[in-house]
Amino acid sequence: xxxxxxxxxxxxxxxxxxxxxxxPLFDDTSGGYSSQPGGYPAxxxxxxxxxxxxxxxxxxxxxxxxxSSIASHGKDMVHKELHRFVSVNxxxxxxxxxxxxxxKKLGLLVFPYTHQNWEVQYSRDAPxxxxxxxxxxxxxxxxxxxxxxxxxxxxALGIQKRFxxxxxxxxxxxxxxxxxxxxxxxxxxxxxxxxRSDLSTFHLLAYSGYxxxxxxxxxxxxxxxxxxxxxxxxxxxxxxxxxxxxSLGSRLLRWGRSWGxxxxxxxxxxxxxxxALCEQQPWAPTVWGAQxxxxxxxST
Amino acid sequence: MAFTLYxxxxxxxxxxxxxxxxxxxxxxxxxxxxxxQGIGGFGEEPGIKSxxxxxxxxxxxxxxxxxIIINSVAIVLLLLFG
Numbered sequence: 001x002x003x004x005x006x007x008x009x010x011x012x013x014x015x016x017x018x019x020x021x022x023x024p025l026f027d028d029t030s031g032g033y034s035s036q037p038g039g040y041p042a043x044x045x046x047x048x049x050x051x052x053x054x055x056x057x058x059x060x061x062x063x064x065x066x067x068s069s070i071a072s073h074g075k076d077m078v079h080k081e082l083h084r085f086v087s088v089n090x091x092x093x094x095x096x097x098x099x100x101x102x103x104k105k106l107g108l109l110v111f112p113y114t115h116q117n118w119e120v121q122y123s124r125d126a127p128x129x130x131x132x133x134x135x136x137x138x139x140x141x142x143x144x145x146x147x148x149x150x151x152x153x154x155x156a157l158g159i160q161k162r163f164x165x166x167x168x169x170x171x172x173x174x175x176x177x178x179x180x181x182x183x184x185x186x187x188x189x190x191x192x193x194x195x196r197s198d199l200s201t202f203h204l205l206a207y208s209g210y211x212x213x214x215x216x217x218x219x220x221x222x223x224x225x226x227x228x229x230x231x232x233x234x235x236x237x238x239x240x241x242x243x244x245x246x247s248l249g250s251r252l253l254r255w256g257r258s259w260g261x262x263x264x265x266x267x268x269x270x271x272x273x274x275x276a277l278c279e280q281q282p283w284a285p286t287v288w289g290a291q292x293x294x295x296x297x298x299s300t
Numbered sequence: 301m302a303f304t305l306y307x308x309x310x311x312x313x314x315x316x317x318x319x320x321x322x323x324x325x326x327x328x329x330x331x332x333x334x335x336x337q338g339i340g341g342f343g344e345e346p347g348i349k350s351x352x353x354x355x356x357x358x359x360x361x362x363x364x365x366x367x368i369i370i371n372s373v374a375i376v377l378l379l380l381f382g
Contacts, residue, residue, distance in 0.1 A: 170304070177303040192351050 094139035094202055096129040104134055105141060109213050110237065112244040118251045135248065139202060142209020146175060149212045152219055159223070175212075182208045207245060214241050313374060319359045320367055328356070 082088070108115055121133045130138040150172045157163045186204045214237030222230025328334045333353050 174303045177308045
């Protein structure tokens with residue numbers, strides 16, 4: 001049995017790594033699977049890190065150590081590259097929300113007309129996180145609203161018996177493309193008008209994502225009350241979103257702006273572009289074809 | 301108007317190509333958008349036109365080599381997969 005297990009040891013190197021079985025009290029002769037090479041040095045000798053000392057094969061130990069060091073090295077590299085592109089701390093700021101903030105913010109998005117104080121509060125030069133400041137932008141609501149919108153669109157299509165699983169992916173990528181184009185257009189506008197403010201890309205992403213809340217409400221109202229309800233809710237949500245963004249935007253841009261020659265026009269340009277983008281909101285649901293019961297279908 | 305991410309990438313590639321082929325001497329100088337025209341001192345606000353000309357020049361400079369690579373990849377992909 002000794003040389004038989006010696007033969008099987010070479011094959012068992014791979015097998016032992018993949019599926020370690022409990023150390024047999026007797027030699028296992030079924031199918032040549034012998035995990036305990038009797039002819040080799042004692043198992044468990046100087047195994048640095050692993051609990052399965054039955055990989056008594058030193059080659060397997062070395063291979064596993066090498067593999068795990070490569071894996072951790074790869075993980076570090078991925079983390080480093082990710083940190084270069086997306087600063088995770090800044091991203092964490094946008095997700096520091098709690099339930100009260102979310103409820104109040106949703107109410108503000110639907111009815112911003114009575115809100116008095118739109119200034120973003122700072123504490124020692126750093127903006128307060130959304131938990132403590134209602135006016136701070138966050139990325140939680142836009143993300144959730146985006147996903148909810150995609151699911152709701154799938155449900156609306158299913159009600160009209162036009163659903164298929166590919167439609168969900170198509171709607172999600174279409175909406176994502178719209179968001180990306182809107183953020184790029186806003187960035188281009190900010191660059192061209194040389195408006196200096198502390199609006200980072202994530203701020204723009206947050207503001208572009210807020211319109212999905214309005215779209216969800218419009219689609220829901222349309223599902224419940226027919227196409228009239230859809231258009232009424234659309235008008236209401238787009239006007240309130242426009243008011244919301246103009247109020248917030250004028251405060252933000254005025255705070256960071258340099259008082260040069262062309263700056264009033266730059267501000268006008270940005271605000272008007274923001275209004276234009278809010279007007280784009282109604283087209284997005286109709287564009288991909290979320291049709292309501294009782295209305296004519298336009299596109300697909 | 302169902303966009304996919306791939307169509308977004310294609311559109312972006314076409315737009316960047318369009319910006320990169322605007323020739324400096326034959327075309328931009330003739331319409332007054334050359335890179336050395338109208339810089340005009342170190343004023344406070346550069347103005348939209350000079351921002352645009354700077355943008356065009358920087359796109360041309362930065363993206364020349366990557367565009368060659370990306371265009372070749374796109375051509376091969378389109379040939380293979382239609």
